[in-house]
Amino acid sequence: MASVTLDRVRKSFGPATAVDGVSLEVASGEFVALLGPSGCGKTTLLRLVAGFEAVSDGRIALDGAILSAADTHVPTEQRNIGMVFQSYALWPHMTVWENVAFALRIRRLPRAEVSRRVQEALAMVGLDALARRRPAALSGGQRQRVALARCLAMDPRLVLLDEPLANLDAHLRETMQGEFKAFHRRTGATMLYVTHDQAEALALADRIAVMMGGRLRQVASPRVLYGRPADCDVARFIGKGAVVRGHVRRVQAAGDDSWCEADIQGVALRLRCRADQPAGAADICLRPEGLRLGAMDGGGSLQATVTEVVYQGPRQEVTLTLRGGGHDPLRLWHPATAETLYPGATVPVGIADGWVIGPPVAAATAGA
Amino acid sequence: MSVSLPARPPLAPRRPWPDGGRLLLAGIGVYVLALCCLPLLRLFGEAVAMGGVDDILRVFDSRAVRLATWRTIEASLGATVVSVVIGTAMALVVGLTDVRARTTLVSLLLLPMLVPAQISALAWLEMTGPASTILGPLGLAPPPGTRNWLYSREGIILLMGIEHSTMVFLAVRAGLRSIPRDLVEAGRAAGAGPLRTVAAIILPLLRPAVLAGAALAFVAAIGNFGIPAILGIPARYTMLTALIYQRLSGFGPSVLGEVAVLSMILAALAVIGLAIQALALRRSGSGGRVVVGGDGATVPPFALGRWRLPVEAAVWASLLVMAVVPLLALIGTSVSQALGVALTAETVTLAHYATAWANDAVRRAFLNSGLLATTAAAATLVVSLPFAYLVAVRRQAAARLLSLVADAPFALPGIVVSIACILTFLPPLPVVGVSLYGTFWIILIAYLARFLALGLRPTLAGMAQLDPALEEAARIAGAGTFSRLRRIVLPLAAPAAVAGALLIFMSAFNELTVSALLWSTGQETVGVMIFNLYDEGNATAASAASVLSVALPLLAAAAASLLARRLPKGVLPWQA
Numbered sequence: 018m019a020s021v022t023l024d025r026v027r028k029s030f031g032p033a034t035a036v037d038g039v040s041l042e043v044a045s046g047e048f049v050a051l052l053g054p055s056g057c058g059k060t061t062l063l064r065l066v067a068g069f070e071a072v073s074d075g076r077i078a079l080d081g082a083i084l085s086a087a088d089t090h091v092p093t094e095q096r097n098i099g100m101v102f103q104s105y106a107l108w109p110h111m112t113v114w115e116n117v118a119f120a121l122r123i124r125r126l127p128r129a130e131v132s133r134r135v136q137e138a139l140a141m142v143g144l145d146a147l148a149r150r151r152p153a154a155l156s157g158g159q160r161q162r163v164a165l166a167r168c169l170a171m172d173p174r175l176v177l178l179d180e181p182l183a184n185l186d187a188h189l190r191e192t193m194q195g196e197f198k199a200f201h202r203r204t205g206a207t208m209l210y211v212t213h214d215q216a217e218a219l220a221l222a223d224r225i226a227v228m229m230g231g232r233l234r235q236v237a238s239p240r241v242l243y244g245r246p247a248d249c250d251v252a253r254f255i256g257k258g259a260v261v262r263g264h265v266r267r268v269q270a271a272g273d274d275s276w277c278e279a280d281i282q283g284v285a286l287r288l289r290c291r292a293d294q295p296a297g298a299a300d301i302c303l304r305p306e307g308l309r310l311g312a313m314d315g316g317g318s319l320q321a322t323v324t325e326v327v328y329q330g331p332r333q334e335v336t337l338t339l340r341g342g343g344h345d346p347l348r349l350w351h352p353a354t355a356e357t358l359y360p361g362a363t364v365p366v367g368i369a370d371g372w373v374i375g376p377p378v379a380a381a382t383a384g385a
Numbered sequence: 386m387s388v389s390l391p392a393r394p395p396l397a398p399r400r401p402w403p404d405g406g407r408l409l410l411a412g413i414g415v416y417v418l419a420l421c422c423l424p425l426l427r428l429f430g431e432a433v434a435m436g437g438v439d440d441i442l443r444v445f446d447s448r449a450v451r452l453a454t455w456r457t458i459e460a461s462l463g464a465t466v467v468s469v470v471i472g473t474a475m476a477l478v479v480g481l482t483d484v485r486a487r488t489t490l491v492s493l494l495l496l497p498m499l500v501p502a503q504i505s506a507l508a509w510l511e512m513t514g515p516a517s518t519i520l521g522p523l524g525l526a527p528p529p530g531t532r533n534w535l536y537s538r539e540g541i542i543l544l545m546g547i548e549h550s551t552m553v554f555l556a557v558r559a560g561l562r563s564i565p566r567d568l569v570e571a572g573r574a575a576g577a578g579p580l581r582t583v584a585a586i587i588l589p590l591l592r593p594a595v596l597a598g599a600a601l602a603f604v605a606a607i608g609n610f611g612i613p614a615i616l617g618i619p620a621r622y623t624m625l626t627a628l629i630y631q632r633l634s635g636f637g638p639s640v641l642g643e644v645a646v647l648s649m650i651l652a653a654l655a656v657i658g659l660a661i662q663a664l665a666l667r668r669s670g671s672g673g674r675v676v677v678g679g680d681g682a683t684v685p686p687f688a689l690g691r692w693r694l695p696v697e698a699a700v701w702a703s704l705l706v707m708a709v710v711p712l713l714a715l716i717g718t719s720v721s722q723a724l725g726v727a728l729t730a731e732t733v734t735l736a737h738y739a740t741a742w743a744n745d746a747v748r749r750a751f752l753n754s755g756l757l758a759t760t761a762a763a764a765t766l767v768v769s770l771p772f773a774y775l776v777a778v779r780r781q782a783a784a785r786l787l788s789l790v791a792d793a794p795f796a797l798p799g800i801v802v803s804i805a806c807i808l809t810f811l812p813p814l815p816v817v818g819v820s821l822y823g824t825f826w827i828i829l830i831a832y833l834a835r836f837l838a839l840g841l842r843p844t845l846a847g848m849a850q851l852d853p854a855l856e857e858a859a860r861i862a863g864a865g866t867f868s869r870l871r872r873i874v875l876p877l878a879a880p881a882a883v884a885g886a887l888l889i890f891m892s893a894f895n896e897l898t899v900s901a902l903l904w905s906t907g908q909e910t911v912g913v914m915i916f917n918l919y920d921e922g923n924a925t926a927a928s929a930a931s932v933l934s935v936a937l938p939l940l941a942a943a944a945a946s947l948l949a950r951r952l953p954k955g956v957l958p959w960q961a
Binding site: 103107 | 854857860
């Protein structure tokens with residue numbers, strides 16, 4: 018097991034900067050998800066750690082030994098790390114057994130040792146019966162398991178996963194998520210997992226690093242990331258958060274349980290906030306599950322106009338706009354069995370929970 | 386897990402790019418520069434250093450040279466028109482209509498490509514001459530003593546046009562395949578009938594493809610030697626390739642400086658054609674990007690209805706006349722007792738085959754060409770695998786540049802390559818002090834240079850279709866450059882590379898243009914031997930040898946087709 022250190026890592030392709038000064042510490046045995054929209058540089062960052070690309074600046078170290086720096090580049094084949102690819106990258110001319118055995122044969126392990134470890138790895142993913150098959154004769158889920166077994170057999174210090182579930186259908190994806198968790202538990206390997214799917218990241222990772230425009234925006238546990246987003250972009254990216262403008266009146270500092278009295282459009286609210294949140298104008302993150310139609314007990318409610326109603330089976334998702342500028346459209350969930358709403362209606366919206374992101378930052382969306 | 390890998394050597398800092406890749410690049414760099422770049426530079430230097438502009442002008446002052454240059458342009462343009470008409474019409478019929486047996490039609494259309502120019506010239510002469518075994522029984526043969534009308538400018542234009550129509554056909558067919566079905570269906574939905582759709586939508590979209598094919602046909606006509614030599618020399622219609630051949634075989638290496646200038650004229654004409662082709666391809670490329678959004682399906686064939694039978698009859702008739710009947714005439718001549726003796730069941734004889742095979746020079750030629758073609762194919766196979774790996778998988782810019790250099794000897798006329806090789810290898814080699822001129826080796830070197838691109842292209846196409854992650858996964862597994870090349874890339878790209886080697890074998894076995902200038906007694910190639918037999922007036926022996934020499938490459942083509950299932954699309958040009 019190994020710890021990974023990224024220190025101000027930068028990678029540019031010609032004039033374009035794909036990774037822009039990323040620093041990240043991954044503890045030994047930790048499962049970290051790199052989450053971001055497509056084109057944010059997360060795959061490039063993973064390829065830098067794998068050694069497929071050389072860094073333009075900064076350094077990457079594994080257990081303190083430098084792998085990549087401006088003047089150093091340990092070739093991929095000497096890094097001794099495992100990787101699971103989006104396309105699985107199973108060699109089509111080799112059987113399942115040969116695919117899993119490849120890394121061990123390259124290392125010239127004794128034949129008995131190779132056999133034993135391949136057997137073990139295939140048994141762990143439940144594919145020992147298919148060892149003689151070629152990848153072309155396997156289903157998508159089976160291929161993914163072979164890719165896992167190939168990684169498992171290497172017993173690597175660090176495992177990189179590049180959107181390994183992106184090519185599977187929704188049902189299989191859930192099953193394989195379980196497999197990855199089990200894989201992590203069993204091996205205890207340090208894992209770096211690239212995905213654009215936040216549900217996957219929230220379900221799997223010990224910590225999530227949100228990447229946008231080549232930079233890390235927030236690195237935190239799934240709970241903290243969801244409940245206490247660091248900036249407006251992260252708030253909008255995770256869990257359909259809406260960012261609205263309000264005012265903080267008085268802060269009740271209590272560490273992570275700090276809260277404040279605030280108002281949005283003159284309606285008084287109680288919101289969660291940072292202990293050091295200053296009074297004054299602030300951006301506030303509101304999520305669907307913190308909103309409901311109708312007034313709050315003993316509190317006021319915001320007046321909003323319904324713009325769209327989408328039937329989703331168990332519920333209706335209602336999109337609403339607040340009066341005045343500077344507010345994202347709100348989204349809330351309304352029971353499917355309740356009365357149907359129509360666009361254009363003005364309704365009261367009660368706020369049960371909200372998070373004060375911080376004072377408005379003019380350049381927040383420009384990637385500060 | 387309790388198991389763990391044995392302690393690996395400590396991770397030592399290393400420079401970017403492992404040395405294996407550099408070693409490969411260095412080796413391939415030396416190979417390509419020595420074979421493909423150096424001789425052409427030497428030729429260019431010779432033409433420039435011949436004494437400056439005055440001498441070049443003096444060469445051009447000769448009436449014979451000016452006339453040959455004009456005739457080369459005239460006949461090549463004429464042949465290009467013929468190629469465009471035949472190639473485009475056939476591509477439209479095969480690609481857009483519901484004629485039956487399309488696979489067979491395509492193989493027939495591509496047959497001229499497998500039959501070398503000098504042999505199709507012989508075959509046409511046998512088909513249309515007084516002794517024709519085809520026209521004779523029909524009572525249509527010209528009376529004995531009549532001069533064959535093919536010995537003329539028009540004959541040259543017709544035969545070169547047919548010979549190179551395959552290039553236009555292939556270019557237009559590729560263009561047709563890149564037109565998305567949606568565009569045509571949108572036209573039909575807007576109310577356009579089939580003819581209107583073809584005229585208003587398909588043909589305008591095909592224009593760049595037709596132009597690219599025409600440019601290639603023009604370049605091929607400029608560099609053609611077999612047809613201008615066999616038809617043009619007796620007709621006193623001398624084109625540049627034939628002029629170079631006559632000068633060099635008449636006066637020997639003393640006129641090298643002059644023929645260097647002549648070959649530079651050829652090269653310049655070819656470069657103009659290639660530039661037009663590149664421009665046309667770029668236009669068609671941007672056209673392809675505009676139509677993104679189609680579902681990738683190609684245009685479905687139009688139903689010809691009651692016109693199907695007449696169209697099929699016309700297509701089959703013209704294909705038979707262009708590709709099949711001349712070969713039958715050649716076979717007919719090769720089994721007839723003597724020129725003019727009617728061919729019946731009693732008079733059929735294999736004596737000419739026996740005589741030809743008993744001839745030392747013929748056997749030697751088959752041995753030489755077999756050895757040359759096999760060696761060139763095998764050597765290029767060995768080089769093109771790591772070469773294509775560096776270009777297509779590792780994406781090294783230097784390797785990509787080398788692949789462009791390797792294209793030059795294949796794109797330029799063959800006669801330019803052979804003169805470049807004479808200039809480079811006539812002086813004794815440094816250190817050993819031996820001249821390669823007049824030996825087997827100079828022909829082999831010229832073949833290696835000329836056919837490298839022919840073998841490299843399919844290999845590149847094969848590797849470009851590999852998922853890059855396959856190689857990356859092997860790096861993750863700890864495999865070094867050579868190990869990845871041998872265990873991952875080579876097994877996956879081998880079928881495409883072998884197809885490339887078969888293409889080289891087919892082209893090199895019957896090659897005439899390059900070896901016509903490089904051969905010497907004892908080192909004849911099949912192409913040279915047939916040309917000489919015909920030149921001596923031995924038409925029956927030449928026919929017999931031609932039939933044998935075409936059979937072998939056709940077998941190679943059949944072998945390549947057997948590989949076809951395992952090949953990426955577009956590797957074998959004759960696949961329907």
